[in-house]
Amino acid sequence: MSGENQDASDETKPSRPTLRFLTCGSVDDGKSTLVGRLLYERKLIFDDQLATLERDSRKHGAVGEEIDFALLVDGLEAEREQGITIDVAYRYFSTEARAFIVADSPGHEQYTRNMATGASNADLAILLVDARKGLLTQTRRHAAIASLLGIRHVVLAINKMDLVDYGREAFDRIVADFAQAAEKLHFDSVAAIPISARHGDNVISRSDNMPWYSGPHLLAYLETIDVENAVSEQPMRFPVQWVNRLHRDFRGYAGMLVSGRLNVGDEIVVAASGRTSRVERIVAMDDDPTGAAAFESIVLTLADEIDISRGDVLCHPKQRPEVADQFAAHIIWMSDEKLLPGRSYFMKINGRSLAGSVTEIKYKLDVDTNAHIATKTLSLNEIGFCNIALGSSVAVDAYDANRATGGFILIDRFTNATAGAGLIAFPLRRAKNIYLQQQLVSKAARSHIKHQQPAVLWFTGLSGAGKSTIANLVEMKLLERHAHTAMLDGDNIRHGLNRDLGFTDVDRVENIRRIGEVAKLMVDAGLIVLCAFISPFRAERQMARSLVEEGEFIEIFLDTPLDVCISRDPKGLYKKALAGEIKNFTGVDQTYEIPASPELHIRFMNERPEEIADRIIQELETRNVLHG
Amino acid sequence: MGLPPHLRSLESEAVYILREVVAEFKNPVMLYSIGKDSSVMLHLAMKAFHPAKPPFPLLHVDTTWKFREMIAFRDETMARLGMDLIVHVNQEGLARGVSPFAFGSSAYTQVMKTEGLRQALDKYKFDAAFGGARRDEERSRAKERIFSHRTTAHAWDPKNQRPELWRAFNTRIRPGESMRVFPLSNWTERDVWDYVAAENIPVVPLYFARKRPVVRRDGALIMVDDARLPLHPGEVAEMRSIRFRTLGCYPLTGAIESEADTLEAIIEEMRLSSTSERQGRLIDFDEAASMEKKKREGYF
Numbered sequence: 009m010s011g012e013n014q015d016a017s018d019e020t021k022p023s024r025p026t027l028r029f030l031t032c033g034s035v036d037d038g039k040s041t042l043v044g045r046l047l048y049e050r051k052l053i054f055d056d057q058l059a060t061l062e063r064d065s066r067k068h069g070a071v072g073e074e075i076d077f078a079l080l081v082d083g084l085e086a087e088r089e090q091g092i093t094i095d096v097a098y099r100y101f102s103t104e105a106r107a108f109i110v111a112d113s114p115g116h117e118q119y120t121r122n123m124a125t126g127a128s129n130a131d132l133a134i135l136l137v138d139a140r141k142g143l144l145t146q147t148r149r150h151a152a153i154a155s156l157l158g159i160r161h162v163v164l165a166i167n168k169m170d171l172v173d174y175g176r177e178a179f180d181r182i183v184a185d186f187a188q189a190a191e192k193l194h195f196d197s198v199a200a201i202p203i204s205a206r207h208g209d210n211v212i213s214r215s216d217n218m219p220w221y222s223g224p225h226l227l228a229y230l231e232t233i234d235v236e237n238a239v240s241e242q243p244m245r246f247p248v249q250w251v252n253r254l255h256r257d258f259r260g261y262a263g264m265l266v267s268g269r270l271n272v273g274d275e276i277v278v279a280a281s282g283r284t285s286r287v288e289r290i291v292a293m294d295d296d297p298t299g300a301a302a303f304e305s306i307v308l309t310l311a312d313e314i315d316i317s318r319g320d321v322l323c324h325p326k327q328r329p330e331v332a333d334q335f336a337a338h339i340i341w342m343s344d345e346k347l348l349p350g351r352s353y354f355m356k357i358n359g360r361s362l363a364g365s366v367t368e369i370k371y372k373l374d375v376d377t378n379a380h381i382a383t384k385t386l387s388l389n390e391i392g393f394c395n396i397a398l399g400s401s402v403a404v405d406a407y408d409a410n411r412a413t414g415g416f417i418l419i420d421r422f423t424n425a426t427a428g429a430g431l432i433a434f435p436l437r438r439a440k441n442i443y444l445q446q447q448l449v450s451k452a453a454r455s456h457i458k459h460q461q462p463a464v465l466w467f468t469g470l471s472g473a474g475k476s477t478i479a480n481l482v483e484m485k486l487l488e489r490h491a492h493t494a495m496l497d498g499d500n501i502r503h504g505l506n507r508d509l510g511f512t513d514v515d516r517v518e519n520i521r522r523i524g525e526v527a528k529l530m531v532d533a534g535l536i537v538l539c540a541f542i543s544p545f546r547a548e549r550q551m552a553r554s555l556v557e558e559g560e561f562i563e564i565f566l567d568t569p570l571d572v573c574i575s576r577d578p579k580g581l582y583k584k585a586l587a588g589e590i591k592n593f594t595g596v597d598q599t600y601e602i603p604a605s606p607e608l609h610i611r612f613m614n615e616r617p618e619e620i621a622d623r624i625i626q627e628l629e630t631r632n633v634l635h636g
Numbered sequence: 637m638g639l640p641p642h643l644r645s646l647e648s649e650a651v652y653i654l655r656e657v658v659a660e661f662k663n664p665v666m667l668y669s670i671g672k673d674s675s676v677m678l679h680l681a682m683k684a685f686h687p688a689k690p691p692f693p694l695l696h697v698d699t700t701w702k703f704r705e706m707i708a709f710r711d712e713t714m715a716r717l718g719m720d721l722i723v724h725v726n727q728e729g730l731a732r733g734v735s736p737f738a739f740g741s742s743a744y745t746q747v748m749k750t751e752g753l754r755q756a757l758d759k760y761k762f763d764a765a766f767g768g769a770r771r772d773e774e775r776s777r778a779k780e781r782i783f784s785h786r787t788t789a790h791a792w793d794p795k796n797q798r799p800e801l802w803r804a805f806n807t808r809i810r811p812g813e814s815m816r817v818f819p820l821s822n823w824t825e826r827d828v829w830d831y832v833a834a835e836n837i838p839v840v841p842l843y844f845a846r847k848r849p850v851v852r853r854d855g856a857l858i859m860v861d862d863a864r865l866p867l868h869p870g871e872v873a874e875m876r877s878i879r880f881r882t883l884g885c886y887p888l889t890g891a892i893e894s895e896a897d898t899l900e901a902i903i904e905e906m907r908l909s910s911t912s913e914r915q916g917r918l919i920d921f922d923e924a925a926s927m928e929k930k931k932r933e934g935y936f
Contacts, residue, residue: 025641097778098771100824107642128801250659254688264652293686305651318659342799356804417804424808426798
């Protein structure tokens, strides 16, 4: 029933690649109105949609009796009710010359996050400016974000020209201001077009109201601009997405060629391992092609059997990416929970998810002034320049050189939220310079002569929950059984190793990170290490856990209710905290994140400390930490 | 020969998304609703995993009210491609006698489609489900992610979606949660038909105009597909040349009068059309923002 005529309407098929663009600009500069107008004029608003729109315009509209085009793109219920755009919306239209994908991102809340999202896949940005107001702080900010995210082409759409009597002066002034503002940004082209989105001037046809403007109207410009920023000319990168071994005798490497060109017969190298081979076939369902261009999803086979898995990057031997485990990168923070240096996140790059952390925030960027501001954390919508360390090495490029192999996301290990987006600036040190010292005596040998399995007993709970009391009792009982132990607690750590740290979130993370590392060294020495710390954040307890082997970390949650802790108040600290004399006190003005699945959950109410200590010893026997 | 550049890039993106799910999830499934979008999605899957078969089953949530020609096409397609198909019917709903007539379109859709889908996903413990939805179909869909997170109760939280940058899709979920994945997110209705034509993809014959028995109800042309459609007193089915732009349950899917009986005629008709594709879907008009509401409850 299908396909009798394969070239049904050749003359209307776009011959240029799709243009993906983004609309941005300050609140109320008319972004949604412009997109609505483009769709309307292109007859992409259908009768039934128009009927809904007219109904909604009367209900929520901001322009009286006229149709409010903004309502067309504000798709979510809450948005129509509040008259704002919450989220990035994608719209589609095409002309005889080209297909377009529009990312319409909001000017209100969480702007940086949404704009960065829209910009990450856009080739061009339409920056709207209200002719009456000129360049605003937000306009400059959006230009800076667009530039940072790698957008190289900008249309400066000077809107609401009808409200300045279609006068040239306002236009010229804004164009001059923008030229100055864009000096430090990295745009290849800037086209200024005077428009009225509401009335349609210079949107899809030349306006008679502005004879002084001789350039193209907006749509004509979008149809013709060439944004092929030479991705095909860039060094070839093929991140292996998936190894196809579903079929017997077939081992294919599937993925998208993200830059450059790849031909059958090309010599390739696996960036991280340095192994080389030759492209044998590019396999397709119809006829095998002889080569592939950027952005094509392909599957290829190699002439040699070499070890390649998801996340490996294939390249040409003379144009290799960097392979490193530490980088400097811009990070755009997208989570309500702050970025804390030292906290472990998953970093997803080239298809691989690796544990990593920000080791240092060099500064945060004031996108309005381009100033560098010292900071210890990043909050939602802030952009920081950071050093990042990963657990293993990956192949990367600078984001400016390759958006695909230079961009990554950071994922919160607990909520799984996409917490941040990163743009690699440069590798900090090449992975090949570091070698782990080979050790002759093993952990197993060290613990063997002690007749025990090394372990970390991690006591967590509120201040006054009984951590130190119980930990001390347990250590005494261990000593009676000739076990080799060590005790780490707030006093011996805070007064020595960590005396430079306070009680802010950032310092608490670093405090636990160092304790985790020390506990790991002691486990390597074959010891049973008792750690008694409030350790209020799940993420850091998880980090400490991940440093030692499976089964070596025993989390003991002393679940004593806050009012019991307050009534005990052994050090008089709650009294001070409740009086406001101590800041950042867990349980009072700082949260304690309850362990989700501790090895031992002790509801410390009626049991005597002695009984609890015995229970813990029993648990250690069950887990073979102590040999009977 | 070969695809025009914009179709080539849509195809390439969809193939990338299909492979990403297979690489990242343990137990994916493809929702197969028999329509043109499903046909295109299935065709893309055949390409993405070539020379092997797609390494996941297809799932059809059957409301028992689909057009007969759809079911015949479904079974033919599975036999032709050698794919595994799971057909799930909400037996509980069936036992309760839930039908578009007895319950009204909204309650019927909730029970037979949304609940049926949730039952199937729970039963087989799928952690990712492909759907053929496109962002140009409806305005709340325009804001949905390509990888769209669902809670353990299959709910969608439109205000708390993960930002999607580049092609770095966040695929992490907790046990019991799942991901709905939409490889055709960036396709338009026109792209789908152009691709069907360019790639010679078989689609259900109901998309092509032919004389079929219909009755007119509330302004919509409803095809009398079988004897279960209760005719009002004095109502007689008449033969008209009709076709469908979108296919669902026959009592809830309005036909259009058309003479377009070839692909090129369909594409030409669409170019001149002044109504949207979902206009024929009676369930969208139940109330304002009704698609968003259904999606939050777990509808595709």
